[in-house]
Amino acid sequence: MSKSFLAILLLLSIALFSTEGCYYDNEEDLFGADSSCDTTNVTYAGDVAPIIINRCYVCHETGADGGGIVLSGYTNTKIWVDNGRLIGSIKHAAGFSPMPKSASKMPNCEINTIEAWIRNGAPDN
Ligand code: HEC
Structure with a gap:
């Protein structure tokens, strides 16, 4: 050879x-929005909080210094939902700082889950 x-x-x-x-x-x-991604009956406690804890707490938990932005718990998170920055940043939309910072976009299913929750009025459930 x-x-x-x-x-x-x-x-x-x-x-x-x-x-x-x-x-x-x-x-x-x-195929990111795959059929195994169930975005019906999304809840804050059961679906959204675990994603934020997993992906964002390293920089945005109380005491972390991620731009002074705290995402611990519902009340803190809701501020960034209501001003539109959270969804803009995780979807890497123009005019927003892309999150998670210095990492690739989250899997579509996680983004879709948060988006579905916001579309339902971002309830504390
Ligand atoms: C590695 C650290 C780090 C991680 C992980 C991270 N962030 Fe951030 N984030 C920052 C810093 C630092 C800023 C402020 C400076 C900037 O905007 O880049 C910020 C800014 C933001 C802003 C304001 C953006 C804007 O355009 O006004 C939002 C909303 C946000 N983060 C949400 C999140 C969410 C949701 C996650 C998880 C999916 C996340 N971040 C993960 C460090 C991080």
Whole structure:
């Protein structure tokens, strides 16, 4: 087996691997709102708070210094819901600081869950 044959094999597998990476990204974009994402009956305590605790508390819990913005608990979170900054930032909309900061956008299902909750009036349930 020649060296160049091995090199070609190596290049081919790299090429294959990177196309698969693209495929995966596209799929995530296109089918992010997948059927396994249930956004009916979304509640603050059961659905929204766990996402915010998991993704945002590292910078926005009481005592953390994320731009002086606190997202601990319903009352604090509701301020940023009502002024429109929370949804704008997690959807990476123009004019908002994209959140979570310095990380990729959250999975669509998590964004859709928060959006559905806000559309229902962001109740404290
Ligand atoms: C790594 C730290 C970090 C994480 C994680 C993070 N934030 Fe932030 N966030 C900041 C900092 C710092 C600011 C203030 C400076 C800025 O806007 O970039 C900020 C600003 C904001 C703002 C105001 C944005 C605006 O345009 O006015 C909102 C709303 C917000 N964050 C929500 C969130 C939410 C919701 C999450 C979780 C999904 C989150 N952040 C995760 C650090 C973070």
